[in-house]
Structures are given as structure tokens and as C-alpha cells.
Amino acid sequence: MSERPQPALVELTRARMREFLREPEAVFWVFAFPVLMALALGIAFRSERTPESLVGVLRAPGSGEAVGQLARAPGLKVRELAPEEAATALRNGVVSLVVVPGGPPTYRFDPTRPESRMARLLVDAALQRAAGRADAWQAREETVTSPGSRYIDWLLPGLLGMNIMGTGLWSVGFSVVVARTRKLLKRLMATPMSRGAYLLSHLLARLVFLTLEVAALLAFGRLVFGVRSSGPLWVVAALCLLGAMTFSGLGLLVASRARTIEAVSGLMNVVMLPMWLLSGVFFSSSHFPQAAQPFIRALPLTALNDALRAVMLEGRGLGTVSLDVAILAAWGLASFVVAVRIFRWR
Numbered sequence: 001m002s003e004r005p006q007p008a009l010v011e012l013t014r015a016r017m018r019e020f021l022r023e024p025e026a027v028f029w030v031f032a033f034p035v036l037m038a039l040a041l042g043i044a045f046r047s048e049r050t051p052e053s054l055v056g057v058l059r060a061p062g063s064g065e066a067v068g069q070l071a072r073a074p075g076l077k078v079r080e081l082a083p084e085e086a087a088t089a090l091r092n093g094v095v096s097l098v099v100v101p102g103g104p105p106t107y108r109f110d111p112t113r114p115e116s117r118m119a120r121l122l123v124d125a126a127l128q129r130a131a132g133r134a135d136a137w138q139a140r141e142e143t144v145t146s147p148g149s150r151y152i153d154w155l156l157p158g159l160l161g162m163n164i165m166g167t168g169l170w171s172v173g174f175s176v177v178v179a180r181t182r183k184l185l186k187r188l189m190a191t192p193m194s195r196g197a198y199l200l201s202h203l204l205a206r207l208v209f210l211t212l213e214v215a216a217l218l219a220f221g222r223l224v225f226g227v228r229s230s231g232p233l234w235v236v237a238a239l240c241l242l243g244a245m246t247f248s249g250l251g252l253l254v255a256s257r258a259r260t261i262e263a264v265s266g267l268m269n270v271v272m273l274p275m276w277l278l279s280g281v282f283f284s285s286s287h288f289p290q291a292a293q294p295f296i297r298a299l300p301l302t303a304l305n306d307a308l309r310a311v312m313l314e315g316r317g318l319g320t321v322s323l324d325v326a327i328l329a330a331w332g333l334a335s336f337v338v339a340v341r342i343f344r345w346r
Contacts, residue, residue: 168247
């Protein structure tokens with residue numbers, strides 16, 4: 001007795017899942033790449049101890065005394081530099097500041113670099129005290145280390161959002177264009193299948209792998225770096241689900257008319273590049289000019305990253321990120337509706 005045929009949407013979704021699993025490169029970029037990136041950046045910017053300011057002292061009369069005074073100061077790592085290597089070391093970031101001995105000494109540094117300004121303050125305080133300056137009073141210190149204050153805590157939600165964006169756009173967009181270039185869409189057009197069912201199958205197949213994708217990155221962050229979510233995990237899951245649907249819709253829209261792999265690759269980069277740069281994946285989007293902030297906040301990746309950080313770092317609930325949720329929902333719904341209307345089979 002033959003099996004009862006499944007609805008078209010079920011069969012199409014199953015086909016999309018099989019296509020994905022047969023591409024080891026896609027599996028690597030979805031599951032392994034974000035974990036490797038989190039590992040590399042987490043190690044590079046780990047905060048196990050207070051970082052030392054790197055300072056160079058120009059080799060000249062009195063340099064030995066200056067090196068000795070600075071070496072005894074906390075928070076400084078000092079090296080003596082020959083005149084011909086001082087400028088290169090400062091330019092390449094080998095040292096944050098160069099001290100030219102004299103009475104008084106000269107500080108060479110780039111004031112646009114925060115680490116150079118910090119080194120200038122530490123060096124000046126150390127040399128002033130060595131010259132006999134007395135502090136008017138000694139302040140009391142209360143060190144505070146709050147959960148979520150490390151760079152890796154801030155970075156992980158951004159990597160999660162970036163991965164959801166990348167896999168949503170590339171996996172959905174590429175599969176549609178590859179099917180078009182192989183004339184598969186032309187054959188599917190002759191079947192009793194609606195355009196909406198075909199496009200919706202791509203979204204559903206994407207959501208099936210979302211759980212594994214998000215769980216792998218969150219579990220890695222917790223086990224290796226101790227990253228925990230201050231807010232409910234179901235809220236994080238709901239935001240990831242909404243983000244995946246949004247970027248899958250954008251992927252369908254970008255691929256709805258593209259006829260070649262080269263064309264869809266260019267369109268994908270045009271869509272993703274502004275969000276890579278502006279949406280606060282690796283550094284805060286507040287560094288950009290105030291005039292650009294309304295545009296940046298309207299980007300879907302900005303909304304997803306801000307919402308994930310609000311929940312994971314600040315412990316907020318779903319209701320407090322309603323504006324970000326609305327932005328994501330608007331992008332996703334509009335993208336899917338437009339993609340269905342302008343989709344081209346050939």
C-alpha cells in the first residue's frame with residue numbers, strides 16, 4: 001500500500017533540509033565558524049587581569065633612571081628604545097607612548113588613541129612622584145566586577161545576531177538562485193504548488209536548524225567563557241526565532257529576481273555590509289555620528305543585537321524590547337510579502 005502523499009509545504013521543507021545537510025561548507029559556516037570566532041575573540045580580549053600600558057623610553061642620557069622609575073610603577077610595562085626604532089614602535093602600536101628623557105621629559109603619543117592617553121596619565125604620575133611630588137590625599141578604591149561586564153559577554157549576543165543574519169541571507173538566497181540557474185524552478189512551476197508555499201518552505205527549513213545553531217554558540221560561551229544570560233532563555237529563543245524569520249525573508253527578497261550566483265553575491269554584500277559595520281557586532285554603534293543614529297537603529301541587525309544584549313546582559317523582559325521586536329517584524333513581513341509578489345521562476 002503506497003504512502004499517502006504529504007502536503008507540498010512539508011515535502012518542500014524536507015527537501016530544503018536535505019540540501020543543506022549535503023553541503024559540508026554550509027554546515028561549517030553555520031555551526032563551526034561562529035564558535036571559532038567567539039573562541040578567538042574571547043581569548044584575544046579576555047579580562048583575566050588588568051592590562052598593562054606599554055611604554056617606550058628613548059635611549060638617551062638619563063634613560064636608565066627613567067626606565068627604573070617607570071618599571072616600579074604599577075600598570076606599566078617599559079622597554080628602552082633606540083632613536084631609530086621609537087617612531088616605528090609608536091606608529092605600529094608596539095608601545096602606546098614614548099618618553100624622551102630630559103628636564104622636564106617629553107611625551108610622544110597619539111591623543112586619538114585611548115590607550116595612549118591612559119599611558120600618558122600613568123607615566124606622568126609615576127615620574128612626578130619620583131621627582132618628589134606628594135599627593136594631597138589617597139583615595140579609597142572600591143573595585144566592582146559585575147556580571148556581563150567583560151568584552152566576551154558583550155560580544156556573544158552580537159556574534160549570535162551576525163550569524164543569524166548571515167545564515168538567513170546566504171542559505172536562503174543562494175539555494176533559490178542555484179535552483180533557478182539549474183532550471184529547477186522552471187520545473188517546479190509546472191507542479192501544483194503555490195509560490196508562497198515554495199518560499200515559505202525556505203523559511204521553515206531555516207528555522208529547523210536555528211535551535212542547533214543558537215544552542216551551539218550559547219553552550220560554547222557558557223562552558224568556555226562562563227557567559228550567562230541574565231534574562232529568561234525563552235525570551236532569547238523568541239528573539240532568535242524572530243530574527244531568523246526576518247533575515248530569511250530578506251534573503252528571499254534579494255534572491256527573488258537574481259539570475260546568477262555572481263548577482264546574488266553582490267546583492268547580499270550590499271545588504272549585509274552596512275549592518276556588519278553599523279549594527280554593533282564588534283563595537284558599539286554609538287561611536288557613529290548622532291545624525292546617523294536613526295538610520296542605524298532602523299536596521300534589523302541593530303534591533304536584534306540591541307534586544308539580545310538587553311535581555312542577556314541587563315535581564316530585561318520581552319515587553320521592554322517591544323520597539324526592537326516591531327522593527328524586526330516589520331522588516332520580515334515586508335520582505336516576505338514583496339518577495340512573493342515579485343518572485344521570478346525563470
